[in-house]
Amino acid sequence: MLVTLLLLFQAIGNLFLPSLNADLINNGVVKGDAAYILRVGTVMLVVTLLVGACAVLGVYLSAGAAMGLGRDVRGSLFRNVERFSLRELNAFGAPSLITRNTNDVQQVQMLVLLGLTMMISAPLMAIGGIIMAWRENAELSALLLIIIPLMASVVGLMVKRAVPLFRSMQLKIDRINAVLREKLSGIRVIRAFVRTESEEARFAEANADLTATALSVTRLFALAMPSLMLIMNLSTVAIVWFGGHLVGSGQMPIGNLTAFISYIMLILTSVLMAVMMLIMVPRAAVSSERIQQVLATKTAIADPVVPEVPKGPSRGLVEFQNVEYRYPGAEEPVLRDVSFSLVPGRLTAVVGSTGSGKSTLINLIPRLDDVTEGAVLIDGLDIRTRLQSDVRSMLGFVPQRSMLFSGTVASNLRFGREDASEDQLWHALDVAQAREFVSAMPGELDAVIEQGGTNLSGGQRQRLAIARALVRRPQVYIFDDSFSALDFATDARLRTALRGETYEASVLIVAQRVSTIMHADQIVVLDAGSVVGLGSHADLMVDCPTYREIVLSQLTEDEVA
Numbered sequence: 001m002l003v004t005l006l007l008l009f010q011a012i013g014n015l016f017l018p019s020l021n022a023d024l025i026n027n028g029v030v031k032g033d034a035a036y037i038l039r040v041g042t043v044m045l046v047v048t049l050l051v052g053a054c055a056v057l058g059v060y061l062s063a064g065a066a067m068g069l070g071r072d073v074r075g076s077l078f079r080n081v082e083r084f085s086l087r088e089l090n091a092f093g094a095p096s097l098i099t100r101n102t103n104d105v106q107q108v109q110m111l112v113l114l115g116l117t118m119m120i121s122a123p124l125m126a127i128g129g130i131i132m133a134w135r136e137n138a139e140l141s142a143l144l145l146i147i148i149p150l151m152a153s154v155v156g157l158m159v160k161r162a163v164p165l166f167r168s169m170q171l172k173i174d175r176i177n178a179v180l181r182e183k184l185s186g187i188r189v190i191r192a193f194v195r196t197e198s199e200e201a202r203f204a205e206a207n208a209d210l211t212a213t214a215l216s217v218t219r220l221f222a223l224a225m226p227s228l229m230l231i232m233n234l235s236t237v238a239i240v241w242f243g244g245h246l247v248g249s250g251q252m253p254i255g256n257l258t259a260f261i262s263y264i265m266l267i268l269t270s271v272l273m274a275v276m277m278l279i280m281v282p283r284a285a286v287s288s289e290r291i292q293q294v295l296a297t298k299t300a301i302a303d304p305v306v307p308e309v310p311k312g313p314s315r316g317l318v319e320f321q322n323v324e325y326r327y328p329g330a331e332e333p334v335l336r337d338v339s340f341s342l343v344p345g346r347l348t349a350v351v352g353s354t355g356s357g358k359s360t361l362i363n364l365i366p367r368l369d370d371v372t373e374g375a376v377l378i379d380g381l382d383i384r385t386r387l388q389s390d391v392r393s394m395l396g397f398v399p400q401r402s403m404l405f406s407g408t409v410a411s412n413l414r415f416g417r418e419d420a421s422e423d424q425l426w427h428a429l430d431v432a433q434a435r436e437f438v439s440a441m442p443g444e445l446d447a448v449i450e451q452g453g454t455n456l457s458g459g460q461r462q463r464l465a466i467a468r469a470l471v472r473r474p475q476v477y478i479f480d481d482s483f484s485a486l487d488f489a490t491d492a493r494l495r496t497a498l499r500g501e502t503y504e505a506s507v508l509i510v511a512q513r514v515s516t517i518m519h520a521d522q523i524v525v526l527d528a529g530s531v532v533g534l535g536s537h538a539d540l541m542v543d544c545p546t547y548r549e550i551v552l553s554q555l556t557e558d559e560v561a
Contacts, residue, residue, distance in 0.1 A: 058116075058117060059117050062112075062116035063113055065112065065116060066109050066112040066113035069109060069112055070106070073291060074105050077097075077100065077101045077291065077295065078101065080295055081097055081294065083299045083302075085299050085301040085367075085368065085369060086363065087328065087369065088299055088300065092297075095178035095181050096174045096177075096178075098177060099177050099290075100287075100290050100294055103173055104170065104287035104288075104290050105291065107283050107286075107287035108287050110280060111277075111280050111281065111284035114277055114280060118273045121270075122273040122274050122277075125266050125267070125270045126270035128266075130144060132259075132263050133260055133264060133267070139242075140239060140243055140246070143235065143242070147231065147235045148267075148271070151228055151231055151268075151271050154224060154227050154231070155228075155274070158220060158221065158224040159281070159282060161220055162220060162221075162283075163282040163285070163286070165217045165220070166217065166282045166283035166285075166286045167286045168213050169210070169214060170283075170287060172209055172213055175206050175209070176203075176206045176207060179202060228271070232272070235264065236264070236265075239261055243261070300370065301367050301370050301388070303387050304385050307386050307390070308381050308382075308386055309390075312379075314379055315475065316378070316476045316505055317380070317506065318342035318365060318376070318378050318476055318508075319341045320338050320341070320374070321339055321374050321375045321376075322337055322375075323335055323337075323338040323361075323364065323371050323373070323376060324338075324372050324373035324374055325360055326372045333372070334357045335357045335360060335361060335530075336529050336530050338361065338374070338529075338530070338531055339531065340522070340524050342476065342506035342507070343506060344475070344505060344506050345503055345506075346507070347499075347507045347519075347520045347521050347522070348506070348509070348520060348521065348524065349508075349509045349510070349511060349516075349517030349522070349524065350362070350508065350509070350511075350523075350524045350526060351511065351512075351514070351517060351523060351525055351526070351547065351550060352525060352546075353527065356527055356529065357526055357528075357529040358480075358481075358510045359480060362478050365378075365383075365395065365476070365478060365508075366392050366395050366478075367384075367388055367391060367392075378391060378394065378476070393474075394474055395474050395477075396416070396469030396470065396473075396474035396476070396478065396505075397478045398465045398468075398469050398477075398478065398479045398480060398482040399482075400480040400482070400484075400510075402453065402458070402465035403453075404452060404456070404464060404465070406452075407448075407449055408443070408446050408447060408449060409438055409441070409444070409445050410422075410425060411449075412464060412468060413445075413464070413468050414471065415468055416468060416469070416471060416472035416474075417471050417472050417473070420471045424471060425445060425471060426445075427470075428468075428470040428471045429463075430497070431466075431467070431470055431497040431498065431501045432463045432466040432467035433463055433486075433493055433494045433497070434463040434464055434466075437463075459486050459487070459490070462482055462483065462486060463486070463494075465482065466482060466494070474505065475505055475506065476506045476507075476508070477502055477505055477507045479507075479509045479511075481511055481512055483509075483511060484511075484512060484513065491513070491515070495516065495519075514551050518537045518551075519537070520536075520537070521536070522534065522535065522536070523535065523540055525546055525547045525550075527546050532546050533546060533547045
């Protein structure tokens with residue numbers, strides 16, 4: 001509201017100044033009245049200063065409003081994306097979501113900033129300028145009937161061609177972000193396979209594609225702006241030509257002609273300001289559509305309206321009851337008729353060949369995905385009837401790819417339990433076989449961890465991820481192939497220590513290495529999404545050919561015995 005009032009006063013002041021200037025010329029300069037010149041000149045100076053102050057304050061407040069809008073939109077986008085299931089995350093893709101939360105928001109932000117400063121003052125000055133110009137001379141004002149439609153035609157043609165170009169441009173920014181992100185995350189593989197030049201060529205192709213589209217947009221506006229300036233300059237020449245005849249014949253005072261030219265300049269400047277806005281409107285409109293797509297997307301996984309609460313204390317009993325999971329549009333399910341239980345105090349392992357559905361299975365427990373048939377129960381309640389936060393607060397999840405966050409060792413360990421003491425952190429590090437290398441780091445618990453834990457080895461990252469889960473003290477531990485980067489000795493020590501630490505909890509381990517899970521209380525064997533074996537190692541070696549084949553592919557008969 002205040003911005004509108006400031007810009008309104010600015011527009012009125014700008015419209016008032018040419019009229020004062022006309023009076024100054026007609027009644028002061030022509031008549032040689034120095035007192036009148038001083039008096040009117042002082043008023044003009046005061047009005048100019050007030051107009052300038054309003055302009056500065058208006059831009060300042062507009063900038064604050066635009067930046068606040070950007071902050072709120074980014075926050076809304078982030079909160080909505082946080083609720084997405086894996087299905088929605090994969091549908092948009094990480095590069096596109098990053099572009100939408102940065103570049104797209106910035107485009108809308110800039111439109112709001114210029115809109116508040118230009119889209120309010122420009123129409124006011126244009127309409128006010130037409131009225132004031134008509135008052136000065138109706139005959140000359142007829143030229144506006146030619147000038148304004150001509151400029152509007154140029155602007156309309158430009159906008160019509162710009163919209164599809166800007167839509168294409170945002171998609172190509174997504175693509176270049178995707179290529180760049182892939183290159184940075186896979187830099188070691190690229191160098192190891194001597195693919196640097198081919199990857200540079202791939203990036204150059206995406207870069208050239210974006211550049212070509214950006215150049216098309218630039219050329220469009222490069223042609224539009226000179227066309228508008230040509231119309232503007234020819235309009236001035238026409239006004240001076242016809243106005244000069246009116247002044248010469250005594251039908252119009254020289255001051256009024258000067259004021260009329262000023263009003264025409266105000267009108268045409270307002271049109272140019274509108275053009276500047278219209279240059280940004282198509283791109284901001286495309287960006288706003290992309291932002292709205294994210295905000296309007298409802299996650300497939302949501303909390304129930306009336307959540308159920310366990311009647312007794314939480315135990316961590318997890319049950320899979322005839323579970324099926326099918327990706328949207330897929331002909332065949334990834335998991336079919338899976339039934340088994342994770343019992344507190346017992347270690348359950350899941351093994352199977354690549355693509356058998358192991359990772360999909362464990363993603364169902366924290367509701368990263370939802371079953372398409374059957375149910376997953378914790379403590380007798382379907383997890384879909386409970387709050388997601390309640391379900392996940394019971395879990396200690398160690399993903400296949402150990403993800404650490406920028407900060408310190410302590411901040412990463414406290415990720416699931418902020419009030420954990422230093423003694424508890426060191427105890428978790430002891431169990432995870434991580435005390436030795438953490439003690440050797442500068443600062444120990446305060447040692448810096450770079451984004452993604454890139455300053456640590458794969459085994460060190462895995463052990464810190466395991467320690468992070470231990471600090472939480474959950475009722476259910478889920479280890480998704482979390483020992484793959486460890487040597488056999490460390491693996492053995494860690495499993496022994498885990499037994500003593502997790503004896504009251506339900507423990508699920510997914511592993512490719514048979515030696516890691518041979519001593520599990522229960523082993524679930526998956527093949528093509530189905531449970532083909534369930535029991536102890538000894539039982540499965542006799543009754544399950546699939547399990548026996550997996551074991552003998554890694555160990556000899558003597559080692560198995």
